[in-house]
Amino acid sequence: MPELPEVEIATRILRAHAEGRTIARLELRHASLRRRLAPSALRTLAGARIVHVARRGKQMYAHLADGRTLAIHFRMTGDWRALTAGESPAATVRAIFHFADAPPLALDDSRALATITLHAADTPPLPALGPEADDPALDAPTLLAALATKRMALKPALLDQRVIAGIGNIYASESLWRAKLDPFRPARSLARAEANALLRAMRFVLARALGDPGRYATGDSTPLDVYDREGAPCRRCRTPIARDVQSGRSTYWCPRCQAS
DNA sequence: ACTAACCTGGTC
DNA sequence: GACCAGGTTAGT
Numbered sequence: 001m002p003e004l005p006e007v008e009i010a011t012r013i014l015r016a017h018a019e020g021r022t023i024a025r026l027e028l029r030h031a032s033l034r035r036r037l038a039p040s041a042l043r044t045l046a047g048a049r050i051v052h053v054a055r056r057g058k059q060m061y062a063h064l065a066d067g068r069t070l071a072i073h074f075r076m077t078g079d080w081r082a083l084t085a086g087e088s089p090a091a092t093v094r095a096i097f098h099f100a101d102a103p104p105l106a107l108d109d110s111r112a113l114a115t116i117t118l119h120a121a122d123t124p125p126l127p128a129l130g131p132e133a134d135d136p137a138l139d140a141p142t143l144l145a146a147l148a149t150k151r152m153a154l155k156p157a158l159l160d161q162r163v164i165a166g167i168g169n170i171y172a173s174e175s176l177w178r179a180k181l182d183p184f185r186p187a188r189s190l191a192r193a194e195a196n197a198l199l200r201a202m203r204f205v206l207a208r209a210l211g212d213p214g215r216y217a218t219g220d221s222t223p224l225d226v227y228d229r230e231g232a233p234c235r236r237c238r239t240p241i242a243r244d245v246q247s248g249r250s251t252y253w254c255p256r257c258q259a260s
Numbered sequence: 261a262c263t264a265a266c267c268t269g270g271t272c
Numbered sequence: 273g274a275c276c277a278g279g280t281t282a283g284t
Contacts, residue, residue, distance in 0.1 A: 002278060002279085003278050003279095005277080030267090032266070034268070058278095058279075073279080073280085074265080074278095074279085075266090075267095075278090075279045075280070076267085076268095076277070076278060076279055077269090077277085077278080078279095090270090092268085108266090108271060109267095110267090110268055110270095111266090111267050111268045111269075111277085112268060113266065113267055113279075113280090114268090115280090127280090127281095152262080154262065156261090157268085159280095160281085161279095161280085167275095168278055168279075169278060169279080170278055172280095226267050227278090237263095247261075247262070247263095248262075248263070248264095249278095249279095250276090250277090
């Protein structure tokens with residue numbers, strides 16, 4: 001489930017439930033989470049107040065009143081689930097925020113790959129991330145400069161969070177289709193007009209997904225143009241959509257519209 | 261620059 | 273039973 005639009009919605013859920021609240025206890029129900037947050041660190045969270053919830057790329061941050069930061073990353077399958085007091089959580093619930101002054105909030109993550117990490121006040125959380133796709137300071141020359149440092153093909157380069165934070169496997173393919181760019185071209189081969197088209201395409205597909213009320217919950221959602229559509233006709237030219245693997249990830253594209 | 265690893269669950 | 277999955281990182 002989680003690519004950037006889903007993480008943005010999830011961040012809003014976390015904010016609504018946790019911002020301004022005091023943590024009574026963070027319960028970790030999976031060994032992989034306990035490995036990253038030792039019991040001693042976990043204990044220091046009792047009584048901590050969450051003053052601000054933010055998102056950077058696919059990462060959620062809960063900033064604590066004492067200056068520390070809890071970083072939550074869903075990775076492949078996470079989602080928040082509000083629990084009613086006393087409700088017994090599903091087997092796929094890997095962590096539960098118990099609040100002193102609000103109902104509990106559970107991290108439901110079937111694959112158990114999500115991470116929760118705690119960062120000291122003077123330690124900036126986690127890896128260097130590139131600009132957000134919607135950052136007004138991000139323009140074609142900036143994108144070109146980031147891509148110029150890469151030797152790999154365009155599509156895997158877009159998955160590097162240092163280029164643009166938040167672009168995942170689905171929207172990398174979707175953006176390249178919309179911009180009519182060949183995913184296999186060297187990342188450094190883009191012309192400025194192409195970088196501009198790519199930037200606009202990324203902003204369009206992300207905004208469309210974020211505005212789609214059916215995308216996060218179950219039910220109808222805007223159909224994707226290429227992702228998971230191998231063999232189906234291209235919505236522009238009817239050519240069958242192709243699938244290949246780049247850097248171990250599926251790439252979907254139209255061999256005709258996206259030929260270089 | 262690719263592969264394995266981290267994990268579980270759904271689908272063929 | 274085998275293969276696939278929206279992410280990231282460590283190792284080769």
